[in-house]
Amino acid sequence: MTNPDITIKITDRNGETHEILAPTDMAMNLMEVVRSYELAPEGTIGICGGMAMCASCQCYVKSDHELPEMGIDEDLMLAEAFHVEDNSRLGCQIQITPEMDGLEVELAPES
Secondary structure, three states, X not given: OOOOEEEEEEEOOOOOEEEEEEEOOOOXXXXXXHHHOOXXXXXXXXXXXXXXXXXXXXXXXXXXXXXXXXXXXXXXXXXXXXXXXXXXXEHHHOEOOHHHOOOEEEEOOOO
16 A cells, blocks of 8 residues: 655745645645744634634745645735735645655745
8 A cells, every 4th residue: 555645845934844645635734833843833823713704824836846726815916915926725625635755835925
């Protein structure tokens, strides 16, 4: 059986990069992975619970991964968020799948 974990590099808001293992068999998203590894202080990420209703899990995608297309809710939320860049995505909308192996992201500054 193959290992269901993938490697992801996450740069936290202090500029420190963490190489972590993320499970692909638990239906987690990137925001949940950041929370489970405590890479952002409690209460500063995933405030809306992953509903694309806040931008606390905004991140910048640094690697050349093909991500799922942005949904309308994510698009509208990023239109209102601070510190938005061309490579901004909401972590709660990025599912952890085997295709995400090697993904590199940086957490956006707190608003």
